[in-house]
Amino acid sequence: MRWTVRRALRAAAALLPEGRRLPAGVWGPRHRAILALAAAQALAMFPLGLALDHRPGHVLPLVALAVLPLAAALPRRWSRAVRSAAATASLFATSAVLVDLTGGLIEAHFHFFVMVGVVALYQDWVPFGVGLGIVVLHHGVLGTFFPHSVYAHHDAVAHPWRWTLLHAGFVLAASCAHLASWRLNEQQGLHDALTGLANRTQLGEVLDRALADGGPTAVVLLDLDGFKSVNDARGSAAGDEVLRAVARRLRCDARAGDRVGRLDGDSFAVVLAGTDGANATRAAERFLTVVREPLSIGGQELTVQASAGVADRTTIGAQQCPEGGTAQLLRNADLALQRAKERGGDRAVTYAATMGRAAAERAHLLEDLNGVVERGELQVHYQATVELAGGATEGFEALLRWHHPVRGTVPPLEFVPLAESSGHIVAIGAWVLRTAVHQVARWSRSHGRPLTVGVNLSALQLADDEVVDVVAGALRDSGLPARQLTLEITESLLVDDFAGTAARLERLRELGVRIAIDDFGTGYSSLSYLRRLPVDIVKIDRSFVGDLTGGGSATTLVATIVELARSLGLDVIAEGVETEQQAGTLRALNCGLAQGYLYARPVSAEQVELAVAAPSTAGG
Ligand code: C2E
Ligand code: CA
Numbered sequence: 001m002r003w004t005v006r007r008a009l010r011a012a013a014a015l016l017p018e019g020r021r022l023p024a025g026v027w028g029p030r031h032r033a034i035l036a037l038a039a040a041q042a043l044a045m046f047p048l049g050l051a052l053d054h055r056p057g058h059v060l061p062l063v064a065l066a067v068l069p070l071a072a073a074l075p076r077r078w079s080r081a082v083r084s085a086a087a088t089a090s091l092f093a094t095s096a097v098l099v100d101l102t103g104g105l106i107e108a109h110f111h112f113f114v115m116v117g118v119v120a121l122y123q124d125w126v127p128f129g130v131g132l133g134i135v136v137l138h139h140g141v142l143g144t145f146f147p148h149s150v151y152a153h154h155d156a157v158a159h160p161w162r163w164t165l166l167h168a169g170f171v172l173a174a175s176c177a178h179l180a181s182w183r184l185n186e187q188q189g190l191h192d193a194l195t196g197l198a199n200r201t202q203l204g205e206v207l208d209r210a211l212a213d214g215g216p217t218a219v220v221l222l223d224l225d226g227f228k229s230v231n232d233a234r235g236s237a238a239g240d241e242v243l244r245a246v247a248r249r250l251r252c253d254a255r256a257g258d259r260v261g262r263l264d265g266d267s268f269a270v271v272l273a274g275t276d277g278a279n280a281t282r283a284a285e286r287f288l289t290v291v292r293e294p295l296s297i298g299g300q301e302l303t304v305q306a307s308a309g310v311a312d313r314t315t316i317g318a319q320q321c322p323e324g325g326t327a328q329l330l331r332n333a334d335l336a337l338q339r340a341k342e343r344g345g346d347r348a349v350t351y352a353a354t355m356g357r358a359a360a361e362r363a364h365l366l367e368d369l370n371g372v373v374e375r376g377e378l379q380v381h382y383q384a385t386v387e388l389a390g391g392a393t394e395g396f397e398a399l400l401r402w403h404h405p406v407r408g409t410v411p412p413l414e415f416v417p418l419a420e421s422s423g424h425i426v427a428i429g430a431w432v433l434r435t436a437v438h439q440v441a442r443w444s445r446s447h448g449r450p451l452t453v454g455v456n457l458s459a460l461q462l463a464d465d466e467v468v469d470v471v472a473g474a475l476r477d478s479g480l481p482a483r484q485l486t487l488e489i490t491e492s493l494l495v496d497d498f499a500g501t502a503a504r505l506e507r508l509r510e511l512g513v514r515i516a517i518d519d520f521g522t523g524y525s526s527l528s529y530l531r532r533l534p535v536d537i538v539k540i541d542r543s544f545v546g547d548l549t550g551g552g553s554a555t556t557l558v559a560t561i562v563e564l565a566r567s568l569g570l571d572v573i574a575e576g577v578e579t580e581q582q583a584g585t586l587r588a589l590n591c592g593l594a595q596g597y598l599y600a601r602p603v604s605a606e607q608v609e610l611a612v613a614a615p616s617t618a619g620g
């Protein structure tokens, strides 16, 4: 029996608006305001009763009836249901007292309906239930034993239950009107308009609740791979259609109790209450599979892929506060998602503590990057480029080094991406350029022959028109002839705003500097870029040079690149030459220049000078 009641209650609860429970920060202040109102109006009944010529002995018990329930509305450890019911009991008791003191005045009854509006602020069925109960008690039960008129209607005296039904009908209608308006508000404020999924706010609340419940809880973040290109190529209407389709699939695939939401743009999240990390990872794989199935958009077939990051509550340690826990859990899942993206996308990655440490480490490094130039912690190292035929030094590549006061030397592969994402690279890159150009200008003069210098440019530097002035200024101040400066750019840098980048490269080339494509062969459309861009040099990526040792396909590939470059009138530098055998193969393939540990490692300016002073050492 009890079990059936519980089941019925649960079924009724499922019909309630989703995400109905107000956040603590909203419920608390509302409850306090309602309590203040309840206390004030209950106490006001005393002077009112006296003013209406009632005896204090009659008024006092009535006031007590309205004040006493408030005692149950105060204790914070009691549930919301109890506290809101107690406050409601006080509000409605005051209505009954008011009716009694005014001798059944019609206007006094209106107070009751105002109170129905006030308790609607709880956005819960409980206060309405209490209101209904008071109606039944007042008109039905009390009316049966102590018949009293309603609205001075004597019919109410004769048929108390008819009047109970009538008033209960009013309360029910008012409650339904309030519930419907909450539901509408919720759908607008807590749902994503495009997909109808929960939005970020609601998902946060769902996660708060799941964490507060104390059971296993996991979250899967999903982000579509390359969604921007869908939007660019097919238009935003098609993009929206893709997002709606993905939303539908995720919702279908999610299990009962899982909650799917859209956070923004092309990123979705699923909260899995009652699920541990291992099962959440399996769920994430399943989500990726359903997303990957071909879509039909505007009659055309299309396939999208996504990356997923998974984290469960064990990754946030003994977080007590559910709100802080929610933010942490989402951050962890996001770190895992970033890792999935870094590994090429179309995969799910589960959060590991090392990711959190790496992120904290990055955050510290990022902070330390502020003012790094001014503090003099940066240094430029120089690695020689040599002529493969004779072994003579043709010039140098400038390679940035950071001597961190605490961490020691931080490799560029660690901090250059950080400096790029934070924008520091613009100032740092300008400093590298000036330093390297001045240095090589001095060496050229002291050697009495023109040495070249290659300086790496990042996307952010090249995205700004100012780069042309910075380069021109460095050349002018140092006196280095423009021909001796090579700016090295990578293909990936050309993906966004190809036309703008090509135009700036053209202006740089008009200054007389040369442009090299770095890491050649690792990007996508290498060949087409070569034809469309003002380029003078290709630097064959060291992964191909490393493979030369085994002969075979790598040799053919390098031969093809050299051939191609020659047919376009470009110079070729082979990067990462470490062995005589590689150098021999490259010479046989007619490659002109090389750079690598076989000839010289990147070293400081002082070490370059020392090497020059000692003629037997390579590198000068
Ligand atoms: P990169 O432009 O491809 O530079 C060549 C990298 O290959 C250098 O790493 C160099 O030390 C390494 N290398 C040279 N010869 C060999 C070899 O024989 N074997 C092996 N295994 N490696 C060799 P490094 O100095 O760690 O620089 C890494 C990357 O950091 C550079 O790759 C470049 O992308 C970036 N970077 C360095 N300095 C700057 C800079 O001033 N500005 C920008 N934007 N990026 C920079
Ligand atoms: Ca380079």
Ligand code: CA
Pocket (backbone or CB within 6 Å): 518, 519, 539, 541, 575
């Ligand atoms: Ca390179």
